[in-house]
Amino acid sequence: MQAAFAALSTFVSWFDPFCGPVGILQLLSPDSLMSCGDKGWGDEIAYGFLITASLAICTLPVGLFLGFFIALAKQSEEKSLRLATNIYTTIFRGLPELLTLFIVYYGLQIVAQQVMAALGYEGPVEINAFIAGMIALGVVFSAYCSEVLLSAFKAIPRGQYEAGDALGFHRGRTMRLIILPQLVRIALPGLGNLWMALLKDTALVSIIGLPDILRQTGVAARVTKHAFEFFSLACLLFLVLAMVSSVVFSTLERYTKRSEVGR
């Protein structure tokens, strides 16, 4: 198993755009600040970039999944369901993301400690910063996502559901084959904005100790005393992420709208 992981990571490192065999940072001299060896900070910051990107990518499905069901609950006929989900969105859209993160991080720690104490384990319990970040950002993302999806649901006319009934589909099939494809098309611009906000919010996780872009550049800035250069680099890396995702989203948008082109 270990060998398999090692092989996988070597394989992945070939395609590393920063420090791989064809990485851009290999062009620098090995003594420069941004080189990949022990002297430079290139590999550390590349690792931070990877952490930021993977945190955002891991949070996205969690947030989308939760948000979808919350949006469904918000348009249900059950009053209690609507009330419960409205409380959820009010709380998590109203709280600062940083505070949500702290509440999740320290709150989970307290809860975990009490659970472990009840099970007879009396030791320090540490919550993984990545998991805490994923939960906090996922919850915030889902609250915003449910609003976007709700307005997209409202844009789909009733006739579409009736058409599904007329074809004899059951509800899940109507949702999957008729509603979802249209929902994605309508909600995609809003979800794109949320994705950008999520990318930017991942920077907050550096405060609870996850070695993401901001933390790694911050460490480099403190050690080398080149704060301006390294924090500019952090901004630049976030801009790169934003640019890549805007390219991806415009491609996706074109793909989902391909049926409308002929008109």
Next chain:
Amino acid sequence: MSHREAMLPALPPPPGVTRRASLSHYIGLAALGFWIAASVGIFLFVVDSWSVEKLTKYGPNFISGLGVTLTLVSISVVLGGILSLPIAYGRMSKNKVLSWIAYVYVYFFRGTPLITQLFLVYYGFGSFRPYLEAVGLWTFFRDAWFCALLTFTLNTAAYQAEILRGAIQSVPRGQHEGAAALGLPKRIAFFKIILPQAMIVALRPYGNEIILMIKGSAIVAIVTVFDLMGETRRAFSRTYDFQMYLWAAVLYLIMVEMLRNLWAWIEVRLTRHLKR
């Protein structure tokens, strides 16, 4: 011709519609139950570690932190609003250079996290200390509060410029043509016809931007400004009492909800002539 001699016997009433308890009903009850359980749990937790001493010791700090947050946000939103005017003008200008500069500005501030910008200003400009001292700006950049104010102003200016541009461009072309047909000068047409309609469109995004700023301002706690979040962190680091974060959460929620409701009221009030 035949007709009935006697009344028809009354039919029994139709059976009442009995709604089957659906799955969503149970899920809804479970979700509400979860919230009730959570609030009871939090209440018990707070009661358990409650002490008047803490409230008298840290309560005033929380209030002053709230003041810092509100001051910071309101000044930066106002200054950002002023700064956003030339940026929005640049974005809409036909001059390639101007519009490009404005675009780069907006892209930078909207594409990077606020906290990175804050670090860039606070720690990054700190490395230019000799130059800043020579110009006499060091007292400004030494103070975290001023750095936060500068960052927030620049940041919100970018967002507000986009809001303003979107709103002005959302006014239909016919309005411009109508003004031209009346022989109004461009300036008057802009201020009397275009801007009032644009502002109604921009109202809601402006409200959202202020709420985003209130929430975003929590990060100044990281660079040693004692706003609401900073006071919370300080109180937490002294007491290790988790309820400090809950107090802060309640204060933030009250702020945001009050602003949201106020904004909804303003919107209803200002758009009452559009209701049919």
